[in-house]
Amino acid sequence: MIRNIVGGLLVMACVVATAAQAKPGAKNPVLVLETARGTIEIELFRQDAPKSVEYIITLVNKNFYRGQRFHRSERTLVQIGDPNSRNVTRRNLWGQTGATPTVGLLEASKRLSHTRGAVGLAHAGRPEAASSQFYIMKTASPSLDGQYTIIGRVISGMAVVDAIKFEDVLKLATIREPK
Helix, strand or coil, X not given: XXXXXXXXHHHHHHHHHHHHHHCCXXXXXXXXXXXXXXXXXXXXXXXXXXXXXXXXXXXXXXXXXXXXXXXXXXXXXXXXXXXXXHCHHHHHXXXXXXXXXXXXXXXXXCCCCCCCCEEEECCCCCHXXXXXXXXXXXXXXXXXXXXXXXXXXXXXXXXXHHHCCCCCEEEEEEEECXX
16 A cells, blocks of 8 residues: 555646646747647747747748758657748759758757757757757657757647658648737
């Protein structure tokens, strides 16, 4: 009986710790991604990565992501944000470009981790060069912590993330501001 109580307390402690990490702010905008496989909703962490989040919101409001394809789909993550991905004849270039100018800095938070559902800004070895490409973690990868800016977390649609395939099209990306 004591073992069951202790086990239950450990499970509750893990749930509370995860919830505390996953909810940096109560009034965060939500990025809504509409795909052929379903809808993904991402809470954006404005307090932890203010410049990066505003950068992404600006791109979404300009319809930058509409019609792009997921140019990366692996066991651990999916990635989107290269404007070349709208053109299948340029497939060999997918993942190599993004919007300009770049964000210009790394906004790594010590209280956020690359857990399942974390959303971060991609870069090719230079954090200050991060721009429009972002990834969604399908599995935890704490080795990425501190090297990439985490801009949010999936709050709805992880089954959709798991189903995303290479070349799947993003129909529409919108921002839902908090009330």
